[in-house]
Amino acid sequence: MTADAGNVATSKAAAAARRRTRAPFVTGEYPGFRFFTIVFFFFLYAPILVLIVYSFNDNRSATLWTEFSIDWYIRAFNNDDIRRAALNSLTIALVAASAATVIATLAALILVRGGRFPGHSLAYGLISLPLMVPEIVTAVATLSFFAAIGLSLGLGNVIIAHTVFCIPFAYMPIQARLSDMDTTFEQAAQDLYANDWNAFRHVTLPLMMPGIVAGAMLAFIISIDDVIITLMVAGAGSTTLPVYIYGMVRMGVTPEVNAVSTVLLAISILFVSLSWMINRRR
Amino acid sequence: MSALPQSSALRRMAGLMPALLVIGIFMLGPLCIIAAYSFMEASPYGGVRPEFSFGAYRQFLFDLDLDDSLIFNPAYLNIVARSVVLAVAATSLSLVLGFPAAYYIATRPPHWRTVLLLLVTIPFWTNLLIRTFAWILILRDDGLINSVLMWLGATDAPLRLLYTDGAIAVGLIYSYLPFMVLPIYASLEKIDMRLVEAAHDLHANRLQAMWRVILPLAKPGIIAGSILVFIPSLGAFIAPDLLGGGRRLMIGSLIHMQFSSSRNWPFGSAVAMILLAVVLVLMLVYARNAGRGRGEAAR
Numbered sequence: 015m016t017a018d019a020g021n022v023a024t025s026k027a028a029a030a031a032r033r034r035t036r037a038p039f040v041t042g043e044y045p046g047f048r049f050f051t052i053v054f055f056f057f058l059y060a061p062i063l064v065l066i067v068y069s070f071n072d073n074r075s076a077t078l079w080t081e082f083s084i085d086w087y088i089r090a091f092n093n094d095d096i097r098r099a100a101l102n103s104l105t106i107a108l109v110a111a112s113a114a115t116v117i118a119t120l121a122a123l124i125l126v127r128g129g130r131f132p133g134h135s136l137a138y139g140l141i142s143l144p145l146m147v148p149e150i151v152t153a154v155a156t157l158s159f160f161a162a163i164g165l166s167l168g169l170g171n172v173i174i175a176h177t178v179f180c181i182p183f184a185y186m187p188i189q190a191r192l193s194d195m196d197t198t199f200e201q202a203a204q205d206l207y208a209n210d211w212n213a214f215r216h217v218t219l220p221l222m223m224p225g226i227v228a229g230a231m232l233a234f235i236i237s238i239d240d241v242i243i244t245l246m247v248a249g250a251g252s253t254t255l256p257v258y259i260y261g262m263v264r265m266g267v268t269p270e271v272n273a274v275s276t277v278l279l280a281i282s283i284l285f286v287s288l289s290w291m292i293n294r295r296r
Numbered sequence: 297m298s299a300l301p302q303s304s305a306l307r308r309m310a311g312l313m314p315a316l317l318v319i320g321i322f323m324l325g326p327l328c329i330i331a332a333y334s335f336m337e338a339s340p341y342g343g344v345r346p347e348f349s350f351g352a353y354r355q356f357l358f359d360l361d362l363d364d365s366l367i368f369n370p371a372y373l374n375i376v377a378r379s380v381v382l383a384v385a386a387t388s389l390s391l392v393l394g395f396p397a398a399y400y401i402a403t404r405p406p407h408w409r410t411v412l413l414l415l416v417t418i419p420f421w422t423n424l425l426i427r428t429f430a431w432i433l434i435l436r437d438d439g440l441i442n443s444v445l446m447w448l449g450a451t452d453a454p455l456r457l458l459y460t461d462g463a464i465a466v467g468l469i470y471s472y473l474p475f476m477v478l479p480i481y482a483s484l485e486k487i488d489m490r491l492v493e494a495a496h497d498l499h500a501n502r503l504q505a506m507w508r509v510i511l512p513l514a515k516p517g518i519i520a521g522s523i524l525v526f527i528p529s530l531g532a533f534i535a536p537d538l539l540g541g542g543r544r545l546m547i548g549s550l551i552h553m554q555f556s557s558s559r560n561w562p563f564g565s566a567v568a569m570i571l572l573a574v575v576l577v578l579m580l581v582y583a584r585n586a587g588r589g590r591g592e593a594a595r
Contacts, residue, residue: 041489042403042492044396047396047397054397057393061427061434062427062430064433121311121312121316124312143323146575148531148572149528150571151572154564155329158561159326174322181318232421239422239423239424239425241423242534246555256425256426260425275430279422279423279426282421282422283421283422286418287418290414
């Protein structure tokens with residue numbers, strides 16, 4: 015759009031420039047920026063690639079490349095501690111993400127569709143509070159809180175802590191979807207004598223589904239990736255995969271960690287891409 | 297107006313209650329607890345003794361001498377200073393790397409923009425611990441960089457890269473770079489390129505057009521991005537813990553330590569309250585900046 019306008023306006027200048035065998039002058043183009051962008055994406059993705067490549071390396075030292083192998087994956091899969099931690103991670107993420115999504119959906123319906131009311135921005139502020147407080151502060155505060163009220167439900171404690179910080183992440187896509195949604199379909203449903211519940215069940219809910227699914231997925235990855243809060247809150251039996259990896263990394267790098275990490279990376283990337291595609295298909 | 301009648305205060309309560317209860321009890325509650333703990337005395341085996349005391353905040357600046365006189369002890373202040381310096385370094389380097397990338401993405405055709413933006417966001421949604429761990433593989437003594445350097449014959453002995461402040465800074469930039477790019481992109485994308493053309497018509501060269509037209513228009517995004525990188529960098533735990541080897545402390549690691557090995561909960565709570573206060577003030581600045589940006593856009 016604007017780039018085209020720029021092209022037309024500067025075509026004369028561009029022609030003159032070409033005669034001097036220089037790059038054509040395009041308004042708003044900065045030649046060095048492409049290089050910076052390449053460096054930027056290289057910086058962003060190279061470490062991830064390094065990790066993936068090393069995870070397939072058939073070598074104890076984990077740094078010198080010898081031969082392609084999936085041994086570390088097999089070993090990681092056969093490690094009982096890793097399996098138990100993975101199961102904990104899945105349980106926590108499934109329960110916390112589902113709970114957070116239901117809670118966030120209800121809240122979004124009220125905050126987006128309920129009109130203005132006293133305390134509206136206060137409620138919104140409270141929902142986004144977990145995003146604003148530094149994770150380490152949330153971690154030690156939640157630990158102190160559970161210790162103070164004497165709540166020790168094992169996995170339950172971790173699930174509660176995860177639900178709290180999953181709520182704003184589930185809330186954001188749902189809110190975005192709801193604010194973009196037209197109310198005409200719902201009005202049509204009401205014109206056709208649907209009661210509130212039927213209009214919600216058959217019109218509003220299906221329309222906001224992409225937002226809900228995207229929110230649930232984001233909440234799920236946020237939960238399954240969390241280290242700091244779980245590290246402080248989880249007791250002996252409720253170690254999650256990232257906390258287990260943290261322990262292994264602190265003891266020294268083993269190729270097994272690379273393999274587990276790669277699997278966790280793959281899960282996150284899959285979920286983000288899916289959530290992106292679902293949210294784009296409107 | 298909507299499927300939910302606005303009149304129904306009862307329904308409003310029912311819908312909001314779960315969110316407000318869960319966050320109110322399990323987020324505000326814990327924050328109140330550590331706020332209270334920060335004014336109590338430490339119990340020798342972890343936890344607190346319920347006696348009112350400013351001791352935790354005093355300990356932040358002063359040691360007690362044998363005769364109870366205060367001796368200034370800059371050790372903790374140094375940790376704060378180190379955290380601020382590292383967070384500022386991470387923020388400015390993120391800006392240098394992130395601005396050109398954001399600009400380049402914002403000037404692509406719309407189809408390319410969405411794909412490139414997704415590529416920026418993907419690492420943000422992947423595990424921070426794992427992404428930081430990948431840097432250990434790259435930076436350690438027998439890691440990728442040292443192996444390549446020694447293979448090239450550039451150095452005989454491995455360079456000390458891991459467990460340095462530089463390694464922590466790289467880890468921080470790597471962790472939070474997307475936070476810099478996304479807001480800058482959002483403000484650049486709205487720029488009317490005819491303004492840049494007008495600048496060129498008035499004989500501005502590229503540098504002048506950037507400095508006098510594009511950068512001022514991108515300012516809200518730059519401020520937002522800088523705050524969004526600075527805040528988590530300041531309270532970071534994973535990067536200093538893994539890449540700093542746990543010895544080069546930042547505020548985040550200091551807080552963690554008080555609740556694990558040092559067992560001084562009141563002091564840990566006091567440091568956490570100080571960090572929280574700084575972050576909330578910065579958040580207010582951010583919110584006002586965002587509000588002003590919206591106001592200007594509306595005008």
